[in-house]
Amino acid sequence: MKKLLSMILVLVLAFSLAACGNTSNEPAPAGNDTPSGGDTGAAFQPGDIIGVSLNSQASERWQRDAATLEAAIKEAGFEPMIQFNDDNATVQATQIENMVVAGAKAIIVCPYDAGSLGTVLKDARDNGVVIINYDLAVTGSDEVDYFVGYNNREVGVMQANAIIKALDLDNATPENPKYIEMFAGDLKEANCWYYFNYANEVLKPYFDSGVLVCKSGETDINQCTIVDWELTTLETKFNARMTGFYSDGTRLDAVLCPSDYFVGPVSNFLQDYGYGTEEQPMAYITGNDCYESVCWLLAHDLAGMTVFKDTTLLSSACMDIIDTLAKGGEVTGLEDYQPDEDYDFVLKAKFVDMFAVDKDNLKEKVVDSGFYTYESIFGDVMPEEEE
Numbered sequence: 148m149k150k151l152l153s154m155i156l157v158l159v160l161a162f163s164l165a166a167c168g169n170t171s172n173e174p175a176p177a178g179n180d181t182p183s184g185g186d187t188g189a190a191f192q193p194g195d196i197i198g199v200s201l202n203s204q205a206s207e208r209w210q211r212d213a214a215t216l217e218a219a220i221k222e223a224g225f226e227p228m229i230q231f232n233d234d235n236a237t238v239q240a241t242q243i244e245n246m247v248v249a250g251a252k253a254i255i256v257c258p259y260d261a262g263s264l265g266t267v268l269k270d271a272r273d274n275g276v277v278i279i280n281y282d283l284a285v286t287g288s289d290e291v292d293y294f295v296g297y298n299n300r301e302v303g304v305m306q307a308n309a310i311i312k313a314l315d316l317d318n319a320t321p322e323n324p325k326y327i328e329m330f331a332g333d334l335k336e337a338n339c340w341y342y343f344n345y346a347n348e349v350l351k352p353y354f355d356s357g358v359l360v361c362k363s364g365e366t367d368i369n370q371c372t373i374v375d376w377e378l379t380t381l382e383t384k385f386n387a388r389m390t391g392f393y394s395d396g397t398r399l400d401a402v403l404c405p406s407d408y409f410v411g412p413v414s415n416f417l418q419d420y421g422y423g424t425e426e427q428p429m430a431y432i433t434g435n436d437c438y439e440s441v442c443w444l445l446a447h448d449l450a451g452m453t454v455f456k457d458t459t460l461l462s463s464a465c466m467d468i469i470d471t472l473a474k475g476g477e478v479t480g481l482e483d484y485q486p487d488e489d490y491d492f493v494l495k496a497k498f499v500d501m502f503a504v505d506k507d508n509l510k511e512k513v514v515d516s517g518f519y520t521y522e523s524i525f526g527d528v529m530p531e532e533e534e
Contacts, residue, residue, distance in 0.1 A: 198246035303345030321357030
């Protein structure tokens with residue numbers, strides 16, 4: 148009975164929104180069969196719904212994105228419909244279906260499981276909805292009109308180059324190598340492959356020459372992944388490596404982490420092993436996303452670097468696309484982007500800038516820009532760590 152009532156309510160909502168949103172006598176647009184980045188035929192009007200599908204609401208990162216997107220959508224005269232999937236692919240697919248029923252003209256989608264949304268996105272596009280893939284790439288399906296995000300392959304390159312510079316690998320010798328351990332995020336997220344594999348590609352010549360060594364031998368992404376980003380799994384794996392390979396007094400020089408979500412915990416683990424002192428300086432830990440707490444660690448020599456991604460640039464790029472389409476224009480400034488090398492399709496992408504941040508340029512990038520305050524980064528009290 149409850150299921151029947153729910154279906155009736157959804158149908159009533161769909162018909163009422165359709166009546167409000169289509170006041171002319173002209174029929175609604177036909178389905179969308181155009182290729183990625185093509186003319187969608189969408190007719191945007193002030194007050195139209197723009198859907199936003201993001202990941203866990205517990206994450207500071209996605210809260211920040213939601214706030215900037217909501218403000219940008221409202222400023223442009225549209226109605227935001229923002230939902231979080233709480234890291235559940237089934238929930239996300241249902242939410243996107245409901246956005247289509249509600250009459251959304253565009254949906255901004257950040258996938259939790261990169262390869263799980265092909266069917267629901269196709270249905271949305273068949274109903275004339277513009278799909279903007281946001282930040283984390285959809286894979287296994289070309290049912291996307293535009294991609295807006297960072298060239299996340301470059302994150303791994305930035306992280307690797309920072310390690311090369313910090314460890315002075317160009318002047319290292321096999322007789323006195325530097326030691327590194329590596330971790331990857333959950334492989335359901337396409338970006339985790341980019342971060343890890345492109346960092347590994349840059350570091351490979353140093354591994355091959357013997358000046359960079361991973362004592363655990365775990366350099367394959369499947370060995371290094373932390374399923375579901377579980378911090379207890381990270382701690383277990385980290386401790387196993389430290390006790391198994393570094394208890395002989397070998398110094399661990401660097402830790403490749405895909406995200407700031409791991410940086411704080413890894414820094415804490417290393418401090419438990421005596422790192423972060425004048426006698427035993429902290430290993431060089433890489434990050435990504437510029438958490439406030441990680442910026443504090445950089446300022447206090449307890450981490451190495453992060454990647455600063457200004458999320459306001461993402462929301463602006465999304466609204467530029469929607470504004471152009473609303474005016475009947477052609478979206479320009481697009482690049483071809485192949486999110487998954489196992490598939491032969493490309494997306495039309497708008498990339499926005501990101502920056503490697505370390506202690507040397509920390510004040511310029513995140514304080515002088517107004518992103519964080521001087522006191523929160525350089526003060527004595529570490530900000531509360533983000534989820």
